[in-house]
Amino acid sequence: MRITVLAGGVGAARFLRGLKSAVPEAQITVIGNTGDDITLFGLRVCPDLDTVMYTLGGGINEDQGWGRAGETFSVREELAAYGASPAWFTLGDRDFATHILRSKLLAEGRPLSAVTEELCRRWQPGVRLLPMSDDPVETHAEIQGSERALVHFQEWWVRLHAEVPALAITAVGAEDAAPGPGVLDAIAAADFVLFPPSNPVVSIGTILSVPGIREAVAARTVVGVSPIIGGAPVRGMADACLTAIGVETSASAVAAHYGSGLISGWLVDDQDKAAADDPALGGIVVRALPLYMRDLATTTAIARAAVDLAKELA
Amino acid sequence: MRITVLAGGVGAARFLRGLKSAVPEAQITVIGNTGDDITLFGLRVCPDLDTVMYTLGGGINEDQGWGRAGETFSVREELAAYGASPAWFTLGDRDFATHILRSKLLAEGRPLSAVTEELCRRWQPGVRLLPMSDDPVETHAEIQGSERALVHFQEWWVRLHAEVPALAITAVGAEDAAPGPGVLDAIAAADFVLFPPSNPVVSIGTILSVPGIREAVAARTVVGVSPIIGGAPVRGMADACLTAIGVETSASAVAAHYGSGLISGWLVDDQDKAAADDPALGGIVVRALPLYMRDLATTTAIARAAVDLAKELA
Numbered sequence: 001m002r003i004t005v006l007a008g009g010v011g012a013a014r015f016l017r018g019l020k021s022a023v024p025e026a027q028i029t030v031i032g033n034t035g036d037d038i039t040l041f042g043l044r045v046c047p048d049l050d051t052v053m054y055t056l057g058g059g060i061n062e063d064q065g066w067g068r069a070g071e072t073f074s075v076r077e078e079l080a081a082y083g084a085s086p087a088w089f090t091l092g093d094r095d096f097a098t099h100i101l102r103s104k105l106l107a108e109g110r111p112l113s114a115v116t117e118e119l120c121r122r123w124q125p126g127v128r129l130l131p132m133s134d135d136p137v138e139t140h141a142e143i144q145g146s147e148r149a150l151v152h153f154q155e156w157w158v159r160l161h162a163e164v165p166a167l168a169i170t171a172v173g174a175e176d177a178a179p180g181p182g183v184l185d186a187i188a189a190a191d192f193v194l195f196p197p198s199n200p201v202v203s204i205g206t207i208l209s210v211p212g213i214r215e216a217v218a219a220r221t222v223v224g225v226s227p228i229i230g231g232a233p234v235r236g237m238a239d240a241c242l243t244a245i246g247v248e249t250s251a252s253a254v255a256a257h258y259g260s261g262l263i264s265g266w267l268v269d270d271q272d273k274a275a276a277d278d279p280a281l282g283g284i285v286v287r288a289l290p291l292y293m294r295d296l297a298t299t300t301a302i303a304r305a306a307v308d309l310a311k312e313l314a
Numbered sequence: 315m316r317i318t319v320l321a322g323g324v325g326a327a328r329f330l331r332g333l334k335s336a337v338p339e340a341q342i343t344v345i346g347n348t349g350d351d352i353t354l355f356g357l358r359v360c361p362d363l364d365t366v367m368y369t370l371g372g373g374i375n376e377d378q379g380w381g382r383a384g385e386t387f388s389v390r391e392e393l394a395a396y397g398a399s400p401a402w403f404t405l406g407d408r409d410f411a412t413h414i415l416r417s418k419l420l421a422e423g424r425p426l427s428a429v430t431e432e433l434c435r436r437w438q439p440g441v442r443l444l445p446m447s448d449d450p451v452e453t454h455a456e457i458q459g460s461e462r463a464l465v466h467f468q469e470w471w472v473r474l475h476a477e478v479p480a481l482a483i484t485a486v487g488a489e490d491a492a493p494g495p496g497v498l499d500a501i502a503a504a505d506f507v508l509f510p511p512s513n514p515v516v517s518i519g520t521i522l523s524v525p526g527i528r529e530a531v532a533a534r535t536v537v538g539v540s541p542i543i544g545g546a547p548v549r550g551m552a553d554a555c556l557t558a559i560g561v562e563t564s565a566s567a568v569a570a571h572y573g574s575g576l577i578s579g580w581l582v583d584d585q586d587k588a589a590a591d592d593p594a595l596g597g598i599v600v601r602a603l604p605l606y607m608r609d610l611a612t613t614t615a616i617a618r619a620a621v622d623l624a625k626e627l628a
Contacts, residue, residue, distance in 0.1 A: 042418030072388050078411030082436050084418075093407045097392030100414070104356030104398075122396050 001026040004190035008033050008203025009048040010065035011227060011235055013055035015196035018299030020126055023307055028127040029186035034112065035139035035171050035206035038154045040089055041079060043099040044106055048203065049116055049131060050098060057123025068094035088159040113180045130186060132207045135177035139202050141166040141244070153202060162237040166244035169201055174209040187216040192310035195224035195263065197234060200254050201241035221314040223265035223306050224258060226251040229291055230271045256280040265309040267291065267302065285313060315340040318504035322347050322517025323362040324379035325541060325549055327369035329510035332613030334370070334440055337621055342441040343500040348426065349453035349485050349520035352468045354403055355393060357413040358420055362517065363430055363445060364412060371437025382408040402473040427494045444500065446521045449491035453516050455480040455558070467516055476551040480558035483515055488523040501530040506624035509538035509577065511548060514568050515555035535628040537579035537620050538572060540565040543605055544585045570594040579623040581605060581616065599627060
């Protein structure tokens with residue numbers, strides 16, 4: 001069985017752990033969002049790719065869901081002592097090593113896809129992890145401060161905690177980006193495509209904004225897992241992103257936003273089972289089940305339900 | 315009083331601490347060797363500049379004489395886990411922060427002199443620290459392995475422990491390098507110039523190899539402190555460097571190598587006082603005193619003797 005998954009960060013990484021457990025025999029290709037990538041202290045940081053890599057490779061900080069286990073923060077403290085900015089993005093010493101090596105390899109002219117493969121050689125995540133594009137795409141939020149300004153997504157999300165409303169969210173560079181090597185092939189060759197409970201705007205949405213990817217995905221059977229339970233994001237601040245694009249924060253609204261032209265099946269939490277009767281979701285098969293990824297067992301059950309529905313619909 | 319000092323790493327840094335203590339009112343300019351600089355993991359490392367900066371700024375690892383106090387090694391361990399090379403050069407986490415920031419500022423197009431000034435803003439070393447040049451100069455050793463090869467000085471020194479004899483030592487890029495901003499002025503404006511007990515070949519020698527610096531220094535009163543005591547380097551493997559350029563490892567031979575055209579005064583250890591009668595040192599005033607820099611008091615006494623001799627000769 002070949003499964004291709006469009007992935008953001010923490011939610012996707014945990015879902016993928018469940019998916020590997022549910023269908024250990026499957027060949028899983030993960031198309032990772034790179035719109036959150038940012039250059040900090042001259043080093044290229046790819047938060048979503050690393051979260052997937054560390055989680056599946058056994059190096060993640062389980063409590064916070066991102067960053068490395070057993071971290072120390074000497075480099076960060078030293079940079080702060082130098083007055084180097086930005087101080088609002090926390091990188092641990094172990095994590096810094098990844099960014100140092102990535103930046104070195106990129107500076108040598110290797111594309112992000114090759115660099116990611118090189119990093120994964122250590123982590124052995126058990127999936128093929130492909131950046132959505134080798135071209136730089138950076139998600140920006142348009143915010144209203146003293147004047148309207150575009151700020152990098154990470155600045156809005158991490159520094160401002162998305163407390164300032166975003167008026168728009170833009171994947172800068174997306175229109176000129178090409179899908180990374182193997183991305184379109186992995187979608188075309190998949191038995192089906194899954195959307196984990198990732199942010200529909202700045203994770204899945206950004207991946208779909210790379211020309212060619214949306215069309216390739218739409219041609220396949222797609223099953224998504226709602227990142228919204230009971231009208232709130234399970235994690236993070238997806239509501240702020242949905243508001244920015246004029247979509248209500250509900251399991252139904254997210255499915256309607258994707259639309260029946262893109263997704264065929266949609267998993268919602270039991271408390272959102274009314275979505276099955278939502279006329280806006282015509283053409284999308286909705287299935288309700290417990291959707292909180294509390295541990296590996298519940299996550300495996302969710303992944304299995306997604307696979308089962310996809311097999312039914314394929 | 316204005317004093318300009320040509321400096322290598324550990325020996326120079328300790329001598330400078332004594333000099334600041336001996337003549338706290340003096341304006342000291344340090345011209346730092348950058349021939350040991352090396353790019354590791356894509357980051358620019360300047361061992362001699364940093365040793366001076368950390369030592370005078372209170373951040374040095376006192377026991378080893380280089381690197382930061384209280385170091386941890388997470389970044390290094392992680393890079394090793396990735397299989398990233400080279401593994402033979404030890405960089406601590408705190409030290410990495412310096413190299414990350416330096417590399418970022420260099421990548422933004424700032425010259426090394428400006429970057430060094432920026433780093434020193436934190437450390438406040440109490441001297442003006444000028445790289446010998448903003449142009450890249452890298453000392454290489456020519457060694458005979460299975461074939462003759464040029465290797466970076468650090469590789470010969472740190473990885474091979476200088477156990478393979480160097481057939482020659484070359485400052486690659488020196489002939490095309492220009493003295494850094496302020497370097498020639500600092501030499502011209504000095505009441506006198508001091509050579510600390512630094513390596514005569516790969517520290518002082520490399521600085522002097524930048525076109526214009528030797529001539530500027532030779533026009534001033536110069537007093538040097540012998541890095542050789544009793545026929546052996548006080549620290550490091552200067553003997554291997556001297557052998558490579560055909561100079562005997564003795565206090566006399568080093569002074570003769572500099573020559574009376576360059577230095578006017580030469581401090582040797584009491585056990586080398588016979589140098590005062592060496593006919594090869596005609597024109598150089600030799601003075602003997604205890605020359606091991608055991609602690610701040612002894613180092614201050616050595617620095618004071620150098621200053622006193624220079625004032626006599628100026």
